[in-house]
Amino acid sequence: MAPPLEFYFDFASPYGYLASLQIDAIAAKHGRTVSWHPFMLGAAFKATGQSPLPDQPMRGPYHIRDFARSARRFGAPFRMPSPFPFVALAPSRAFYWLLEERDPAAAKRYAAAVYGRVFGEGRPVGDPAAAAEVGAAIGIDPAELTGAIQGTAIKERLRRETDQAVARGVFGSPFIFVDGEPFWGHDRLPQIEEWLARGGW
Amino acid sequence: MAPPLEFYFDFASPYGYLASLQIDAIAAKHGRTVSWHPFMLGAAFKATGQSPLPDQPMRGPYHIRDFARSARRFGAPFRMPSPFPFVALAPSRAFYWLLEERDPAAAKRYAAAVYGRVFGEGRPVGDPAAAAEVGAAIGIDPAELTGAIQGTAIKERLRRETDQAVARGVFGSPFIFVDGEPFWGHDRLPQIEEWLARGGW
Numbered sequence: 001m002a003p004p005l006e007f008y009f010d011f012a013s014p015y016g017y018l019a020s021l022q023i024d025a026i027a028a029k030h031g032r033t034v035s036w037h038p039f040m041l042g043a044a045f046k047a048t049g050q051s052p053l054p055d056q057p058m059r060g061p062y063h064i065r066d067f068a069r070s071a072r073r074f075g076a077p078f079r080m081p082s083p084f085p086f087v088a089l090a091p092s093r094a095f096y097w098l099l100e101e102r103d104p105a106a107a108k109r110y111a112a113a114v115y116g117r118v119f120g121e122g123r124p125v126g127d128p129a130a131a132a133e134v135g136a137a138i139g140i141d142p143a144e145l146t147g148a149i150q151g152t153a154i155k156e157r158l159r160r161e162t163d164q165a166v167a168r169g170v171f172g173s174p175f176i177f178v179d180g181e182p183f184w185g186h187d188r189l190p191q192i193e194e195w196l197a198r199g200g201w
Numbered sequence: 202m203a204p205p206l207e208f209y210f211d212f213a214s215p216y217g218y219l220a221s222l223q224i225d226a227i228a229a230k231h232g233r234t235v236s237w238h239p240f241m242l243g244a245a246f247k248a249t250g251q252s253p254l255p256d257q258p259m260r261g262p263y264h265i266r267d268f269a270r271s272a273r274r275f276g277a278p279f280r281m282p283s284p285f286p287f288v289a290l291a292p293s294r295a296f297y298w299l300l301e302e303r304d305p306a307a308a309k310r311y312a313a314a315v316y317g318r319v320f321g322e323g324r325p326v327g328d329p330a331a332a333a334e335v336g337a338a339i340g341i342d343p344a345e346l347t348g349a350i351q352g353t354a355i356k357e358r359l360r361r362e363t364d365q366a367v368a369r370g371v372f373g374s375p376f377i378f379v380d381g382e383p384f385w386g387h388d389r390l391p392q393i394e395e396w397l398a399r400g401g402w
Contacts, residue, residue, distance in 0.1 A: 044259065047258055048259050057250075058249050058370055059372055061370065062383060065383070072402055169259055187386070191274070191388070201270075201274055
């Protein structure tokens, strides 16, 4: 069986949220699966000198308009969270804990719930309490989650995932590899579909 | 008749080149025309703090790969010019001289010839001699062109066009307005098609 598409994203990334709503369906149309990899985009920004889009002169206003326009295009709910940006350390750790202690499907359900709260409802998920609340809403014991994400091993896991992402050249969110071929940005999803259909070009 | 689409680009922009090969045909499918606006992207970079993509850590290697991949996707010739980047002052001035002294079609033919040399053949068009050579190849007297682009009025015209672009929020190349709606990037052409077809969303 062909290896999964690799989907890198940050939970504070609007375009990552939009991609998360579509990427599994796109892959499935071509008999493929997707492995999800939350990482800390700030680590890549240190290497590239970039910063969160909404803060940037000229680029900020364009992208704030475009986030909503891109969501509207396919009928996805969208609200900018406030405050923004926020550091998505807690939910990213929780994701890898679920991946290790439960299974990929549980981790993905959790990720979808985090993104739904962040950009569907406009409520940041940065601190451990918010990360646990999201878990509770899908049946994960909040005390267990809060305890788990304080463990050294899970902190190390997220650090390692982030380092590996940066080492592979991941500098934005979403960033998707299809059989090693890198695609950056939500607006590249049609090209990913085409790449899957044609087997590259 | 509906107003033309407004296509902003820098002659040293690979994605601007790719958009230049497609934008008129996309507009024509929907009964629309396109007004072309070369401008000095460096002026926008001063406002945004950005720099030419190929020089950037992480983003550079991705985009160098993507320039060629994006061209290959629809069978366009592509070669990175060397040296790169270069400052496209001379051909941008020549464009506005042709627009003022001849007509939009002549200016567009010249722009297409500039881009063809820059990214089709990989030969920069930065200095006045190169700008005149390109003109000569499409029947424009090189001495006349070289003289014209030294005039104060044409220098002022390009400066004004660039200032206006930045004032409108143009921070990249290509940057396209469809009835006031801004779209940044070559990979947004499919969205522009959809915007034209649906009348927005």
